[in-house]
Amino acid sequence: MTETLTLAADTGRDSRVPPPMAMLAELTHRCPLACPYCSNPIALMPAKEELSTKEWIGVFEQAADLGVLHLHLSGGEPAARRDLVELTQAAASLGLYTNLITSGVGLTAARIEGLADAGLDHIQLSIQGVSPESADRISGYGGSYERKIAVAGWVADAGIPLTVNAVCHRQNMGELDEMIELAIRLKARRIEVATVQFHGWAERNKGALLPTREQADRASQTVAEAREKYQGILVIDYVPADYHSTYPKACMGGWGRVGLNVTPSGRVLPCHAAETIPSLSFDTVRAGSLAKIWYESEAFNAYRGEDWMPELCRACERKTIDFGGCRCQAMALAGDSSATDPVCIRSPLRERLTRKADQLSAESSAALIYRGR
Amino acid sequence: MTVEAPVISGSSVVKLARGVRLREDSVRGRTVLLAPERAMALDDIAVAIVGALDGNRSLDQIAADFAETFEAPVGEIAADVMAFVQELSIRRMLEVIE
Ligand code: SF4
Numbered sequence: 001m002t003e004t005l006t007l008a009a010d011t012g013r014d015s016r017v018p019p020p021m022a023m024l025a026e027l028t029h030r031c032p033l034a035c036p037y038c039s040n041p042i043a044l045m046p047a048k049e050e051l052s053t054k055e056w057i058g059v060f061e062q063a064a065d066l067g068v069l070h071l072h073l074s075g076g077e078p079a080a081r082r083d084l085v086e087l088t089q090a091a092a093s094l095g096l097y098t099n100l101i102t103s104g105v106g107l108t109a110a111r112i113e114g115l116a117d118a119g120l121d122h123i124q125l126s127i128q129g130v131s132p133e134s135a136d137r138i139s140g141y142g143g144s145y146e147r148k149i150a151v152a153g154w155v156a157d158a159g160i161p162l163t164v165n166a167v168c169h170r171q172n173m174g175e176l177d178e179m180i181e182l183a184i185r186l187k188a189r190r191i192e193v194a195t196v197q198f199h200g201w202a203e204r205n206k207g208a209l210l211p212t213r214e215q216a217d218r219a220s221q222t223v224a225e226a227r228e229k230y231q232g233i234l235v236i237d238y239v240p241a242d243y244h245s246t247y248p249k250a251c252m253g254g255w256g257r258v259g260l261n262v263t264p265s266g267r268v269l270p271c272h273a274a275e276t277i278p279s280l281s282f283d284t285v286r287a288g289s290l291a292k293i294w295y296e297s298e299a300f301n302a303y304r305g306e307d308w309m310p311e312l313c314r315a316c317e318r319k320t321i322d323f324g325g326c327r328c329q330a331m332a333l334a335g336d337s338s339a340t341d342p343v344c345i346r347s348p349l350r351e352r353l354t355r356k357a358d359q360l361s362a363e364s365s366a367a368l369i370y371r372g373r
Numbered sequence: 374m375t376v377e378a379p380v381i382s383g384s385s386v387v388k389l390a391r392g393v394r395l396r397e398d399s400v401r402g403r404t405v406l407l408a409p410e411r412a413m414a415l416d417d418i419a420v421a422i423v424g425a426l427d428g429n430r431s432l433d434q435i436a437a438d439f440a441e442t443f444e445a446p447v448g449e450i451a452a453d454v455m456a457f458v459q460e461l462s463i464r465r466m467l468e469v470i471e
């Protein structure tokens with residue numbers, strides 16, 4: 001009766017590019033928190049270069065016309081934008097399923113009411129730990145835990161459905177059970193448990209954040225048990241530690257297949273970390289239409305289909321499942337954005353990565369380097 | 374922690390939870406059910422069932438109404454409705470009213 005829609009259905013083996021399903025709008029890079037796992041680039045975009053209210057609304061209109069169904073308002077901390085309610089209102093009135101991805105800091109009860117009235121469909125609230133001590137230590141922001149608990153209460157009062165986002169890493173993986181229970185107490189319908197990825201700032205904290213193999217295995221088991229125990233109560237989406245996995249993730253559901261990102265200044269990216277690939281250049285919504293960028297730009301076409309793939313992947317039956325893995329990870333770990341993702345068990349680089357991961361996750365003294373601004 | 378998942382039976386009255394909604398997708402020419410991080414393409418039967426989850430009628434009543442409209446055996450229809458509704462419930466896409 002249903003199918004999960006990821007592609008223009010019925011196109012079969014047609015090689016035409018499907019319209020995008022989702023857009024992540026990084027409204028700003030400004031953020032009061034200082035999470036060591038932050039995946040935003042080292043060099044942040046200053047506020048004066050951010051798209052204006054009018055420009056963002058224009059982008060939302062183009063996205064809706066293009067076929068985008070889900071719009072994620074993100075950052076940085078999107079609540080740092082004074083026009084957040086206005087932007088939400090515009091997005092919702094276009095029929096976009098509008099989701100706010102927030103740390104909660106900067107939201108008040110009144111503002112959440114305003115967002116509800118504006119038609120916000122859903123909120124994703126990040127948590128960094130299950131106690132003020134552990135959470136504030138990771139976020140680098142005193143009082144963040146208390147604020148988040150308050151925000152979850154206001155969200156429930158306003159009737160907006162809630163997902164809790166928990167980024168897991170070596171410092172907090174032992175609290176995973178409790179994070180799942182906290183999500184239920186906060187009346188979330190869903191939790192996203194995502195193991196830290198080493199893009200952007202997070203790269204600097206590999207030694208402190210990479211989970212051990214035992215932790216990663218235990219986390220997978222905890223998730224499996226909790227899924228059973230809380231079926232019908234809490235939906236658990238889980239991104240396992242890929243350094244300890246056998247096959248890579250299909251990053252973004254495949255390059256230029258499902259979604260796109262727009263940076264604070266309007267650059268359009270196939271994925272959050274795409275700017276780490278030096279051979280690509282990215283177009284901005286200030287200079288061209290979103291449709292043209294999606295269908296015709298060099299960056300979006302660079303890793304579509306399989307012509308770009310190394311022989312190893314082209315001959316592999318999993319190429320339609322993981323598309324050869326993450327391009328940014330191939331860039332970071334193999335020094336070649338067209339390589340097989342080194343996480344893959346079939347990659348010649350996998351052994352080296354395993355040794356490196358074991359070595360990094362054994363470092364007990366590594367200190368957290370907080371997100372700089 | 375002890376929390377109970379809602380139990381759904383023929384006498385249950387349900388509707389779509391807030392944050393879950395039907396939308397015409399004109400670009401792809403389909404009706405989709407949108408929820409957090411999910412878009413489900415629905416066929417005509419699924420659209421009819423979702424449309425019937427009005428928060429007033431029980432699932433048994435809905436099945437009986439369909440059986441009459443489509444002149445089909447009520448048992449079969451009830452099973453289809455129940456399977457689909459269970460699926461939505463597990464995904465936390467429903468509000469159980471009673
Ligand atoms: S990861 Fe933390 S520091 Fe980075 S943008 Fe998100 S909340 Fe801010």
Ligand code: SF4
Pocket residue numbers: 247248312313314316317318319320322323324325340341344345346347
């Ligand atoms: S060889 Fe390439 S396509 Fe096959 S599993 Fe590994 S990364 Fe995926």
